[in-house]
Amino acid sequence: MSLKLPVYLDHNATTPVDPRVLAAMMPYLTDVFGNAASRSHAFGWQAEAAVEAAREQVAKLIGASSKDIVWTSGATESDNLAIKGIAQMYREKGNHIITCVTEHKAVLDPCRRLGEAGCRITYLPVDHHGLVCPRQIADAITDQTILISIMAANNEIGTIHPIAEIGQLAKARGVLFHCDATQAVGKIPLNVDEMGIDLLSLSGHKFYGPKGAGALYVRRRNPRVRLTCQMDGGGHERGMRSGTLNVPGIVGLGAAAEICHAEMADESPRLTALRDRLHNGITEQLDHVKLNGHPAERLPNTLNMSFAYVEGEALMMKMKNVAVSSGSACTSASLEPSYVLRATGVGDEMAHSSIRFSVGRSTTPEQIDYAVEQVVRAVNDLREMSPLYEMAQEGGEAHGT
Amino acid sequence: MLYSDKVIDHFTNPRNVGSLDKASARVGTGIVGAPECGDVMKLQIEVDDDGRIVDAKFKTFGCGSAIAASSLATEWLKGRTVDQATELKNVDIANELSLPPVKIHCSVLAEDAVKAAIEDWKRKHGDGDRDEGAAESADEGQAPETTGAPAGQGQPARADV
Numbered sequence: 001m002s003l004k005l006p007v008y009l010d011h012n013a014t015t016p017v018d019p020r021v022l023a024a025m026m027p028y029l030t031d032v033f034g035n036a037a038s039r040s041h042a043f044g045w046q047a048e049a050a051v052e053a054a055r056e057q058v059a060k061l062i063g064a065s066s067k068d069i070v071w072t073s074g075a076t077e078s079d080n081l082a083i084k085g086i087a088q089m090y091r092e093k094g095n096h097i098i099t100c101v102t103e104h105k106a107v108l109d110p111c112r113r114l115g116e117a118g119c120r121i122t123y124l125p126v127d128h129h130g131l132v133c134p135r136q137i138a139d140a141i142t143d144q145t146i147l148i149s150i151m152a153a154n155n156e157i158g159t160i161h162p163i164a165e166i167g168q169l170a171k172a173r174g175v176l177f178h179c180d181a182t183q184a185v186g187k188i189p190l191n192v193d194e195m196g197i198d199l200l201s202l203s204g205h206k207f208y209g210p211k212g213a214g215a216l217y218v219r220r221r222n223p224r225v226r227l228t229c230q231m232d233g234g235g236h237e238r239g240m241r242s243g244t245l246n247v248p249g250i251v252g253l254g255a256a257a258e259i260c261h262a263e264m265a266d267e268s269p270r271l272t273a274l275r276d277r278l279h280n281g282i283t284e285q286l287d288h289v290k291l292n293g294h295p296a297e298r299l300p301n302t303l304n305m306s307f308a309y310v311e312g313e314a315l316m317m318k319m320k321n322v323a324v325s326s327g328s329a330c331t332s333a334s335l336e337p338s339y340v341l342r343a344t345g346v347g348d349e350m351a352h353s354s355i356r357f358s359v360g361r362s363t364t365p366e367q368i369d370y371a372v373e374q375v376v377r378a379v380n381d382l383r384e385m386s387p388l389y390e391m392a393q394e395g396g397e398a399h400g401t
Numbered sequence: 402m403l404y405s406d407k408v409i410d411h412f413t414n415p416r417n418v419g420s421l422d423k424a425s426a427r428v429g430t431g432i433v434g435a436p437e438c439g440d441v442m443k444l445q446i447e448v449d450d451d452g453r454i455v456d457a458k459f460k461t462f463g464c465g466s467a468i469a470a471s472s473l474a475t476e477w478l479k480g481r482t483v484d485q486a487t488e489l490k491n492v493d494i495a496n497e498l499s500l501p502p503v504k505i506h507c508s509v510l511a512e513d514a515v516k517a518a519i520e521d522w523k524r525k526h527g528d529g530d531r532d533e534g535a536a537e538s539a540d541e542g543q544a545p546e547t548t549g550a551p552a553g554q555g556q557p558a559r560a561d562v
Contacts (some may be wrong), residue, residue, distance in 0.1 A: 104441055311464050314467075314468060316461065349436040349437050385459075388462045390460055
């Protein structure tokens with residue numbers, strides 16, 4: 001059987017739309033084209049019914065009530081709406097927000113902007129596995145604290161934070177808890193009530209839904225969370241997010257959520273096995289490699305590794321038929337390597353040498369074996385031309401170990 | 402990163418990868434960059450009695466364009482005199498490889514590596530202010546200052562590897 005190339009191992013960046021999701025969406029791109037806000041005719045009613053069905057599907061995946069789901073364009077918008085919306089709404093109560101250094105830029109940048117506008121932001125560190133410490137969160141809370149924003153799982157290294165514990169302490173101290181669950185939704189079980197989450201961001205394209213469709217969960221009871229809308233207009237979505245709804249996208253998001261809910265129990269161990277097959281295949285053949293992130297408390301699909309003495313971008317170029325991403329500075333416009341890896345104490349040299357593999361629904365054992373072969377070959381080739389490897393072999397200072 | 406065909410070619414089929422005997426009097430070695438910055442280049446030249454570069458080798462830790470820039474530099478050095486080699490400029494490398502703006506520093510690093518290798522060779526031959534004895538002892542060093550290019554090259558050549 002011939003393998004179709006290139007092999008896609010970058011599912012944390014985005015996922016392909018599941019064919020079942022596409023099938024669910026198609027009618028809403030053609031015949032059922034109504035505006036869900038049109039109350040006066042069947043076109044609008046049909047669209048509204050589809051949107052409400054999707055709301056149920058998404059709510060069910062995170063253990064929420066469907067009334068608490070606000071549609072957005074994706075997780076970046078959800079994060080902005082949650083953080084800025086809370087900061088503005090609760091300004092009289094306080095101006096302090098607690099977050100963490102390894103959050104996604106969609107959380108860090110809104111926080112930074114609020115910081116410039118007079119809010120006080122606490123950026124908590126993480127340990128060498130990328131875990132935030134709940135006790136440090138508790139210690140950071142003051143009578144001015146209005147929000148804790150901690151992600152469910154990190155996009156680069158896959159480390160899963162102790163969300164239930166954080167939710168519990170937030171409740172105990174009367175502080176709202178926002179969780180950017182973009183990478184976790186559809187991969188691990190989440191329940192907003194059990195975990196004490198007040199606001200939760202998610203994005204459809206991370207779990208086989210379409211791009212441009214996301215949601216923010218906003219708790220309506222115990223406590224009732226209010227926020228200042230960031231988009232003024234027709235007052236859609238209980239006044240929290242104006243704008244004509246992306247009906248086909250929302251239908252797709254709902255269908256994707258339903259599939260994840262039904263299949264997660266089977267899919268999760270399958271992805272874990274593929275991820276570990278990749279990890280073991282590599283470590284069996286290569287020395288001087290390091291796992292980044294938590295060895296156990298990690299997303300089932302995510303494997304982030306550093307390959308000492310080789311640079312990440314060059315490594316990706318060498319294995320051009322395996323699509324992955326790197327924490328190397330050379331893959332970005334900035335000159336700094338991954339801030340997430342640096343925050344976990346990975347030195348700059350090893351951050352430059354990092355590769356993130358993320359497997360997904362369509363990944364096969366054959367693809368994993370091919371990737372192992374390509375990684376091993378590419379690393380060996382590049383080490384052959386690496387002056388650092390040469391020095392290490394000659395008994396010089398061992399780098400990156 | 403979308404690279405030019407020339408970068409892809411040099412990256413895929415790098416010329417002159419390898420090492421020369423750094424203890425040889427005919428060989429000049431330049432090591433520049435730093436692992437924390439994601440780029441380290443080692444470039445070596447072998448010079449005959451007439452001052453002509455008869456061989457050049459490199460090893461590079463760095464991105465695709467850093468590897469391509471060092472590969473191209475070694476190709477250009479071979480057959481040239483040391484004096485001609487000192488005229489190699491980073492813009493020539495950047496233009497030849499059509500490097501995108503964020504990758505210009507790779508060509509600067511290649512120029513620094515060439516200059517550092519030439520400096521090292523000259524030092525072995527008693528050029529400059531040092532005497533033979535000092536040059537020889539410098540050659541023994543693991544991470545030699547011998548690789549330091551003269552100041553004023555925009556980015557000082559570093560050997561802190």
